[in-house]
Amino acid sequence: MGAEHAHTLTFRKNLADAYWSAGRTDEAIEQFERILADRERVLGDDHPDTVKSRENLAHAYTNNMKAAGLYERILADRERLLGAEHPDTLRCRDNLASAYFWSGRRRDAVRMFKQILADRERLLGDEHPDTLESRRTLYHYGWGVRDT
Structure with missing residues (x-):
């Protein structure tokens, strides 16, 4: 081989x-x-x-500052290769938002989580497992974080 x-x-x-x-x-x-x-x-x-x-x-790299930069590149790849609404692209946006959160960019993360939830509601419906997970994630990470 x-x-x-x-x-x-x-x-x-x-x-x-x-x-x-x-x-x-x-x-x-x-x-x-x-x-x-x-x-x-x-x-x-x-x-x-x-x-x-x-x-x-x-x-x-999740707990490493390198994660967000790498996820930004992956997101650009996913959007270019699969489109902005592909499930893998949405998952990548979710991963990037988590990386932002853990690297201290909490407001950016919450804004992204809100947009991901809105996109999943529009594309998948309110009861789809990915939509429900986005709702849970936003509640979990958004607690006490103001995005304005």
């Missing part, structure tokens, strides 16, 4: 997930960074597996 074969890259991603689950955060991040670099080189920036690898790394 080889180091850059799709199956090998998937195995390495699974290994990074195992590191993450075991609390070996630094090793997980290192592995996610290497996988992303390999996928960018082998598949290109816009390949779905590359974008997903970028998202895996951003998730690993």
Whole structure:
């Protein structure tokens, strides 16, 4: 197969997930960074597996200031490749809002959570699980945060 074969890259991603689950955060991040670099080189920036690898790394950076910047790039990729209303794009906006919240940009996060909820209500309806989750998230994160 080889180091850059799709199956090998998937195995390495699974290994990074195992590191993450075991609390070996630094090793997980290192592995996610290497996988992303390999996928960018082998598949290109816009390949779905590359974008997903970028998202895996951003998730690993969740409590790190790097997460928001990476999610901003992922969101731009998702909007360009899938459109602004695609479920993966909406999920990415939600992840970016969470990254903003945890990096101290709470007002920006609450504004985004409100917009995501409005979009999901319009696109999916009031009772869709993603809409209900957005409502819960806005309540949870928006508590005590004024967005004006």
